[in-house]
Amino acid sequence: MGRAPCCEKVGLKKGRWTTEEDETLSKYIEANGEGSWRSLPKNAGLKRCGKSCRLRWINYLRADVKRGNITTEEEDTIIKMHNSLGNRWSLIAGHLQGRTDNEIKNYWNSHLSRRLHTIRRPSGEDPPTIVMDLAKIGGGCKRKGRTSRAAMKKNNRNNNDSNSNNNNKTLSSKEVLTEKSEGESCESGLIDPMPLQEESMRNDVELLEGLERKGMILDTDMWVEKRHVPAQGLILDGGSRSLLSEEIESSERTCLNGDSEKGILGPCDGLETSMLFCDDIMGDGVLMIPSGNSVVSEEKENGASSFSEGEMGLVMSSTKGTSSEERGSGGMSSNGESGEWYSSGSISSCFQDSDWVNWNWDGVVEGPNLSHEGEELLSWLWDSDNGEVGKMVEFEQEKALSAWLLS
DNA sequence: AAGCATTGCAACCGCGATCCA
DNA sequence: TTGGATCGCGGTTGCAATGCT
Known part of the structure; x- marks a missing residue:
């Protein structure tokens, strides 16, 4: 026997919420508070599953839900925390004021996951054959279809401020990454190294050779x-x-x-x-x-x-x-x-x-x-990144460590 | 202009954790 | 202690929106 359904599914509405439903749910929760999600739809007069009501409230209707784009600071935090915590979206979201786990998860899946790593293979004949660089991600070759909303916004921003990126500004690896990721064409996955990345590449080469020596x-x-x-x-x-x-x-x-x-x-x-x-x-x-x-x-x-x-x-x-x-x-x-x-x-x-x-x-x-997860978190903490990102997430690191310890 | 390709996000679903009688 | 009810999380899906051909 499977577990009992969370609610009587027969006759329940699914799909997008209407503004009327939103209003009904909001008014009911404002009057009666959160919780009792199972009985809430019936009491509120909604033909929705309790879980659906809860999700709608948490992810959309709650007053403290932050609207708008994920900022670069938030993005850095997400990346850092995900690196240490994995897909613990609720935990990550807990460190981002007003962001929901669903939003973080969606943002990760649609924006970040595919552009954080890639592989480079220099055309030269000498090993190492594999060179990886965090900043070489890219969304791959030019794609068809809709340009990402982020890219559209970026394009708009760039159009409005056409000089902003033409002043030889040194981009952080993530910025490079972002710039490279949106719809730019590439050839066989090879991207000319950015000056900023050369040292990283050398390090990659040395380290990979070192690993090779390790067998x-x-x-x-x-x-x-x-x-x-x-x-x-x-x-x-x-x-x-x-x-x-x-x-x-x-x-x-x-x-x-x-x-x-x-x-x-x-x-x-x-x-x-x-x-x-x-x-x-x-x-x-x-x-x-x-x-x-x-x-x-x-x-x-x-x-x-x-x-x-x-x-x-x-x-x-x-x-x-x-x-x-x-x-x-x-x-x-x-x-x-x-x-x-x-x-x-x-x-x-x-x-x-x-x-x-x-x-x-x-x-x-x-x-x-320490558990593996803890080791990871600590390795992150130990890995004193003196860059902007590292400074920015120091507080988040502390909170993450606290959260992990508490968990 | 139409159809296709692709994205991004809201919502759904299943399941483990927790609560509580 | 047990088992049902509920909550909360993470994975997945569906579809509207949008750009490209």
Whole structure:
């Protein structure tokens, strides 16, 4: 038996709320207060589900709901907090005055998630093959269809203030990101590096080379040509995934196992490689793990929900693949294997030695150690970003830490 | 001008958490 | 302690709005 419905659905109205319904709901709640959502529609004379009434009130009718566009400050806060907290929209919304979880969630899904990461592949012949830069996101190639409202507003703003962006102003990476993201054309995913990003790219190169020295796989060619999987795996972002997907799918030696809809690729007969794609915080992720282990099959059964918490840049060093269970929410593997993990909003710092943290699944679950989520939050706090964003969210960081501790 | 493609947002849905008798 | 009722959250869907061809 399933649970009882929250309300009698027969005869209830669905879809958009009319102004009359809004007025009715508002007047009733103003007179009687919030709560008792189940009985509210009947008492108020609304042919709506109680849940629908609650949602309408919380997301739209409440007096303290903030209208208008998400500001850049709010956007930065969202990004930072999402990096640490994952899809905990209500928690994030709690740090943004007047914003609802639904609004934050929608904004994330429609604006932020697809432009936070991308992959670059220099045309040069030398490795490293993969270069990632936070600011290289882009909405991809020129698209058809409606320009985003944000872009329209931006265009309007730019038209009104045509000189504002032509004065060699140094853009923050996010600004660059935003500028690049809206409907600009690109070629094969390659974008000329912005001056501001060159150092970051160098860091990426150095760090990725460092990881390669650690024996981790860094080179897509290695994957495509050698199909050799070292003892480690690497989660990449959506851009990496796309690139790898293209290359691997174009390879004769590769086959999809039919679970591609779930995001699982491989294992393939005769190959040593398995890949697990997972939706990640910033869109997509790729987890590369050795085939023949239990992780792949487990993930198939469980719908590849691992790593959906949204952490970015997880690096595995376990040879047996320990990460089959959900991370971040207590559902850790209990097989007691240990490894290393890292989380960051940028893969650049992902491979810095100092950022490597030894973890132990058992410890995460039951020991006094910080949970994964906590580690992430702390890593964010430790990662003293002296930039504007970092300053701006200091207070939010404190609140986030408090919220996390309380939770 | 019409149809198509795409976006963004409001709303719905299912489920876990919490409350309470 | 138990189980039903309710709340709250996050994922997903539907559709109006809008730009492009």
